[in-house]
Amino acid sequence: MSPARVVIVEDDRLLAGLNAKLVGELPDFEVVAVAHTASAGLREIEHHRPELLLLDVYLPDLNGLELLRRLRTMRTDVEVIAVTAARDLETVRRARMLGVRHYLVKPFTKADLHRRLNEVQRALDMTEGNADLDQRAVDLMLGGGSDEAAVAPKNLSASSLHRVAELLEGAAGDMSSAEIADALGMSRVSARRYLDHLATIGRAEVAPRYGTVGRPENRYRASHR
Structure with a gap:
């Protein structure tokens, strides 16, 4: 197309x-x-x-x-x-x-x-x-669709989810949960939960990056659908 x-x-x-x-x-x-x-x-x-x-x-x-x-x-x-x-x-x-x-x-x-x-x-x-459309x-x-990144599950904050989505969409490349956490002043665990939710709803893509030592690090980037 x-x-x-x-x-x-x-x-x-x-x-x-x-x-x-x-x-x-x-x-x-x-x-x-x-x-x-x-x-x-x-x-x-x-x-x-x-x-x-x-x-x-x-x-x-x-x-x-x-x-x-x-x-x-x-x-x-x-x-x-x-x-x-x-x-x-x-x-x-x-x-x-x-x-x-x-x-x-x-x-x-x-x-x-x-x-x-x-x-x-x-x-x-x-x-x-x-x-046919659902x-x-x-x-x-009709322009009335909601922004899924603004609708958070009960255990997540909608405002924090929006901040994570906005930061990821404005990034020049992919980011890790640690980089998101440092930029927004939240814990790495929380950042990873928000990033994983964005990936679940299709607003982010995730791929592992393998280093020389230890477990691979997940890297996230915004999805441009």
Whole structure:
């Protein structure tokens, strides 16, 4: 399956370049165009027909949500992640009504963006088949799916689980439970329990690393599904 095509519409050139770099780190996505105005964004979207749009609300020539309204009027089928400093209730409400799947308020982290991109990819994957959906799949398609990393078993803390998941997703490579524990100030046993839970729900991958002495060390990395 080819990577999903992404168009970024962002007037801040530095941030647009950074977002393009972060999107490009995931193999399931390919940035095909970056535009700094709404009018340029409309042209790029019409030309490339992307599967995903990263859209700022504050643009110099037209409000980003007005751009999106025009796309919906044209029946342009595209997933949208709003990336903006706008946080007022009316803007968020309008974004939801126009089919924005995720709304990221600036500033946000690499892990924040990658988590939303991975959810969009899972939703796009579902459109490849014609099978009936269960309730969880329906929730995901409609943007209402819960973040499994935020739902912890009774013996784990949801906030600590989120911190471990965020640290792992932001890491450049794999990490051990000892490294996670040192970074977050928790015990190695606790870190391993959170990491093992993330692996169980598919948010992390684990593989042993064999050294010269003693038992192999398990190394964990975020899953980019």
